[in-house]
Amino acid sequence: MTAPELSPRLYGAVLGVVGLASLVAVVVLSGATPQPPPPGLPDPGPVVGWALPISRYASDILATVTIGFLLTAVVLLPSGDRLEGLAVQAVRIASWAAGGWFVAALVFYWANVADLYARPMTQVELGQLVDFASVFATGRGLLVQAVAALVVALWARWTFSVRQLALCVAVGLIGISAVGLTGHSASAGSHMLATASLVLHLVGVVLWVGGLIALGWVALRRSRRLEDAVARYSTLALWCFATVAVSGLVSGFVNLGSLGGLDSTYGLLLLVKATALVGLGAFGVVQRRRLRHRGAGFARFAVLEVLLMTVTIAVAVVLSRTATPVGEDVLTSPAELLLGRPLPPEPTLARVLTGFYPDGIGIAVVVFGTAFYLTGLRVLRRRNDRWPVGRTISWFLGLAVVAWATFGGLGVYSSVMFSLHMVSHMMLSMIAPIFLVLGAPMTLALRTLPGPRRPGEHSPRSLLRDALHSKVSAFYTNPIVAAVIFLGTLYAVYFTGLFEAMMRTHSGHAFMELHFLFSGLLFYYVMIGVDPAPRRLTPLARFGVLMLSVPFHAFFSVALMSSDVIIAESYYQALERPYATDLAADQYLGGGIAWAMGEIPLLLVVGAIFVQWFRSDSREARRSDRAADRDDDAALEQYNAYLSSLRDDAPRR
Structure with missing residues (x-):
């Protein structure tokens, strides 16, 4: 089946199936499948082991779809003060995706608590759920993300104002950034550099991938406004690609520690992700040239590019749960910590x-x-x-x-x-x-x-x-x-x-x-x-x-x-x-x-x-001079006439 024959609903289903299959394949090939602990240690069970990557992947994909469709409605598709036409449907999709993002974020939060306390998800207590957010930075970041997703879901259902939906995009990006602040390297050297690069990396990926997913949907709807949307997206995609490439390079360097770290599982996954990034950049170049010279074929290449992006996100999810070559023992003294x-x-x-x-x-x-x-x-x-x-x-x-x-x-x-x-x-x-x-x-x-x-x-x-x-x-x-x-x-x-x-x-x-x-x-x-x-x-x-x-x-x-x-x-x-x-x-x-x-x-x-x-004062003086030149100094003549009338009326008074 070629891309133009896909219906919009089937388009979403294909992306979900391909992404989930890619996630499972990467987990299995990287050896990240749930393993039983040594004898005598508590075991949360395989359900928790698989719930962690799957719920994280679902949260990332749905967050990307939410931001992408909102961005398309607000910036890419032409609209006035209030949205119209296809932009309205894009906001509806974003609202439903944000609701799913909220649910997936809660499940991921719940699975993290179960993994932390090494017990099945059904045995997690309310006090443990509260403690995860009050004690751990990771818990607070996940909770902020869930709240942001809920706000976007409700707000996008309530308004079609371009200004308010632009604020929705900002709220969604804040939720994504909150998780980035608690990612890899929380206890390793160059933490502030790694954290900032990770946040920029996440924001760049979400805008880039989300925008393309939404534009693929617009192309499948055969909208006449696709050309205008793609032209504006191309500039945004270039900025996002540069941001993702540079921030990913910096984050990878910090987490690897040295080139010797490439021999680790983390290093191999990082190479796969970098290769996919180069491939996405090449896809983008080919896509822009096709549009510039032939003006057609966007849907087919967009779907292929989005499929590669979903695979890349699956790799990134597993990468985020893989131990880095730079261990937690890099910082030892209180000052270093x-x-x-x-x-x-x-x-x-x-x-x-x-x-x-x-x-x-x-x-x-x-x-x-x-x-x-x-x-x-x-x-x-x-x-x-x-x-x-x-x-x-x-x-x-x-x-x-x-x-x-x-x-x-x-x-x-x-x-x-x-x-x-x-x-x-x-x-x-x-x-x-x-x-x-x-x-x-x-x-x-x-x-x-x-x-x-x-x-x-x-x-x-x-x-x-x-x-x-x-x-x-x-x-x-x-x-x-x-x-x-x-x-x-x-x-x-x-x-x-x-x-x-x-x-x-x-x-x-x-x-x-x-x-x-x-x-x-x-x-x-x-x-x-x-x-x-x-x-x-x-x-x-x-x-x-x-x-x-x-x-x-x-x-x-x-x-x-x-x-x-x-x-x-x-x-x-x-x-x-x-x-x-x-x-x-x-x-x-x-x-x-x-x-x-x-x-x-x-x-x-x-x-x-x-x-x-x-x-x-100089501008005001020049403005007065120009006005005087135009009307032969009428204001001054009028003022002089006023003074003359006062002088003539003085004897009478």
């Missing part, structure tokens, strides 16, 4: 300036920030549009600061010494955002993102524009709200136990870095932003908000310097560092750094405000 890497040597100026350690979050922000900005500049250049050089320089200066504060020398020591952590905090929240905001990334995106393919269509550009002018954006860009988030973070993080709790987990440390960066971006977006915003403050009002914010930052620094309580004392004691052993002195230095560095962004922002003020 806390940091995810060996304790760095005593800091020197050269080490702080030129050091390097691969922090996954920082690398992801810098790499994607660079790639997206350069892509926007390339689009403008193709159209012969101009873009201010100063904005480009400002953007890349901001990324350079982020790089130094996260995976550069400063980032190496930011989790070891409080004083250098405070320097990193100031760089992420007060220095880098100034340059990034002045780089006008949203303006560049609005000028280069794909626009509507027909009148009234919601495009990526219109979705971004609506988000910038939405009520949510209006709330967060309120100067009071932005200032409270920016300054309140200082007190909420450091004068509670939140700082130590986040420093003790890799995901908490990553979240803290992102929060510092985005809270600074929000504040300076309100103060000196050149991008579109729901409200635009006058330069004088911006200067006033800035002056009101300064005392709160200074008071925080003074309170930090004068405090007798050592912040995160047990954390820093557990590091057992042989240098900077006086924690009180290091904290005092950190408070002084926060106070001193608060003056630098103040000067930069004041300068930017006055430059914007001057340019605003």
